[in-house]
Amino acid sequence: MTSEQDKSGPDAMRSKEGWSIYKRLLTYVMPYWPAFLVSFIGFAIYGAGQALSAKWLEQVVDTVQREDFEQRTWLALAVLGIFLMRGVGTFIGNYSIAYVGRETVHRMRSEVFEHLLFLPSHFYSYHASGELLAKLTYNVEQVTGAVTNAIKIFLRETLTLIGLMAYMFYLNWKLTLIFIAAGPLIGLVVSMASKRMRRLSRRIQQSVGDITESASEAIKGYQVVRVFGGASAERQRFQEASLRNKRQFMKLVVTQSLNTPVIQMLIAVALSTLLYLAMHPDVMGDMTTGGFVAFLTAAGMLTKPVRQLTDISAIIQRGIAAAESLFEVLDEPVEQDRGNQRLEKVGDIEFKQLNFTYPNTTKPVLRDISLRLPQGKSLALVGRSGSGKSTLASLLPRFNDGWDGELLINGVPVESFTLASLRDQISLVNQNVVLFNGTIAENIAYGAMAGATEEQILAAAEAAHVNEFAARLPDGIHTPVGENGVLLSGGQRQRIAIARAILKDAPILILDEATSALDTESERHIQQALEEVMKGRTTLVIAHRLSTIEKADIIAVMDDGKVVEQGSHPELLDQQGAYAKFHILQSDVDMGS
Known part of the structure; x- marks a missing residue:
């Protein structure tokens, strides 16, 4: 019992953290809710068109069975109307959600870049430029997929699902409840796959950073690479980073590829059970032939939206993993600017018993520095390299903060400016x-x-x-x-x-x-x-x-x-x-x- 609790605890915590990250992510798209509303209307039109196509099939079968061929004109026109309806709905929905997506990319990318401009110097000492570039390019795209593509699929397929299910309930509620019984099993499969996809997505994003870093360093230092015979080593480093990316991506593909057929198989089991039970007189009731065919057709049409909805999990997990890395940057404290005085005129500069140690290190870089530099x-x-000269100079414009002692200009601590x-x-x-x-x-x-x-x-x-x-x-x-x-x-x-x-x-x-x-x-x-x-x-x-x-x-x-x-x-x-x-x-x- 204890081991099960220990095992489920971290998973539950990760799930809670994932939902928290996703909610924070959604705040970036909330300002564009009018476009979401338009998108919702578009996909609602599309979903209604899907349900109408099943209803159209019912009318065709019943018309043929009654040999009422005078209805052929409006049935033929109905086909054009349904396809036009679906096309218009798809265009409105896709365009609106794409607008939201690009606005979100621009906003998030700009926010991360602006934040990077104001982070303290020590942050750049511990983060490679290639890693940061990967966050600004690849990771942002993954994030916006989670809040736009995922929502697009969710809206379109959920509304389609609702339309088809409502029509199936209208035709025969008993058969519909039998079909719904497969839902919990599908949910379990999706949940198991989601956890793995999130882990793999995080590894893929890390590997993209490694690729960018490796390529960036080799390209910038091409002269040193060539003169010192580093081409083979750099080639190997790049290939290893690229191979790690490939392996993690293929693992993700395997998970997604297994997830889809398993879910389709569950739907097939539900459909076959449905077909078997549907032919029982007590269940079929007074359904017409057209209604029976339309019911099975609508049930078959559910496979696509259900499959698409299960694919959302992969998109969202990739987005959550990417969002974690972006929020890590955005949550980094920027340079502290608590000064309330303007430095108008420069007088004497003085260092008094100043000590400084870089963050995440223990050895002091500057120790008991006392110097006075008169104006003008x-x-x-x-001193030797590593004696602390550049570090001391970097404190004056406050590229590094967190020293002990005093650094004064005009007798006023520089933190006051x-x-x-x-x-x-x-x-x-x-x-x-x-x-x-x-x-x-x-x-x-x-x-x-x-x-x-x-x-x-x-x-x-x-x-x-x-x-x-x-x-x-x-x-x-x-x-x-x-x-x-x-x-x-x-x-x-x-x-x-x-x-x-x-x-x-x-x-x-x-x-x-x-x-x-x-x-x-x-x-x-x-x-x-x-x-x-x-x-x-x-x-x-x-x-x-x-x-x-x-x-x-x-x-x-x-x-x-x-x-x-x-x-x-x-x-x-x-x-x-x-x-x-x-x-x-x-x-x-x-x-x-």
């Missing part, structure tokens, strides 16, 4: 430059700067030495850069990113290895541009090159998440500590290059 001054962060006003005061140049598939000008005047004039864009391009290479391109700054700037060199991409920061003209500037992808000649030009743009701006610099570090007002040496030394370049050299060793090492590297 520059702070260079120096609205995210929009805080980030409006910051320009950023990353080591990994992000460019969008547009022109050079569109990438410089990106986002809120899209309204910049041609003169302003050209001035920023000139300051960042973008014009030096843009002048040689066919359309100058209006030349397309390709996906993520694939048509440009690393140094050219970085100069565009610097021009973007120059155009924004924000009082806080974050340079995260901003000159790492530049050759020596380009770096000399860019260094001059950066020195110009840094004047009067509060600048946080992460760099390895001495030319960038030495001119900083304050240098902080980081190791294992802590600041081990801080001061000016001469002061740190005099201390003969970690910075002095780094300086000697870097001098050797620069001389060697």
Whole structure:
């Protein structure tokens, strides 16, 4: 008894969760209830047409038996009327439900994408881009199938079923009750199949994410794949993901394919029992020959709607499994923007005894950081890779939250400022430059700067030495850069990113290895541009090159998440500590290059 309870408990819970997810899903289609109403009317017309076709057959048989051939004209016209009726009903129903479906796809896809734009940085650290793209494409389509196609089939076939059953009750209620007796068995088969189909649907969606991820990484990294001989490994990884998808899909097909014939067999048993009992005088009663034939025909016509209704289960289970993955994204907490102050003017920036640990990890990345960056001054962060420099810089625009200690601007915690006003005061140049598939000008005047004039864009391009290479391109700054700037060199991409920061003209500037992808000649030009743009701006610099570090007002040496030394370049050299060793090492590297 206990084992049965343990077994049924999780199933009941999953069923309850599934229904809860489906109800939430239906909220996305509720705004389009007028279209649903029109669809209902259309399918009601279709269902009435099905019932009328059985009634028409009864009239034909009885007319032939009576040899009343004068009725042939209206019987012939009735055929045209019934088919016209069914056609009009089908068109109205299908068009209305398709409208609802595409509106739902658009709404849900837009909502998920908009939510993704505001999720914190750590979310993207744990979710591959291929997985998220699969959710936006494949999973959304599966979800809308559950709330549109499933409802379309449900409305059409249920109304057909009601029409035929009502007509059968009208002809002979005893025979109809015998036929209905097969219902519980059909329900049991559908329930068992539904649970398996939902599990398989969830696995299929996961495998689609694996396929997208594998293909996306191989395509983006095609140069590394080819140079390092990774083609066979990537081919194998993709094929394994594709095979997993195929296997899970075929298991789903087997379940669906077995489900349909089993249900049809149950209906056949009910029909054969019906036929046997129908010929008993007590059951047949005073039915006419036409009525008897029409009854059997209507019973036979029930097989299609019953089969279609059982197929709904597969569509709904796929939708519920997809909805789970989408709601997981939608339920992820977005960046917390509880600030109620606008940051109008930037003063001193201060880190006070600041500690930070990434979510879902235990080792602190930053430990007891205390730094002060006066307004208009520059702070260079120096240290080995993994020492916490980029993490510290990411806290200033609040790409990561949840630190202990204080991070202050103008003596006010940054959490007190609205995210929009805080980030409006910051320009950023990353080591990994992000460019969008547009022109050079569109990438410089990106986002809120899209309204910049041609003169302003050209001035920023000139300051960042973008014009030096843009002048040689066919359309100058209006030349397309390709996906993520694939048509440009690393140094050219970085100069565009610097021009973007120059155009924004924000009082806080974050340079995260901003000159790492530049050759020596380009770096000399860019260094001059950066020195110009840094004047009067509060600048946080992460760099390895001495030319960038030495001119900083304050240098902080980081190791294992802590600041081990801080001061000016001469002061740190005099201390003969970690910075002095780094300086000697870097001098050797620069001389060697």
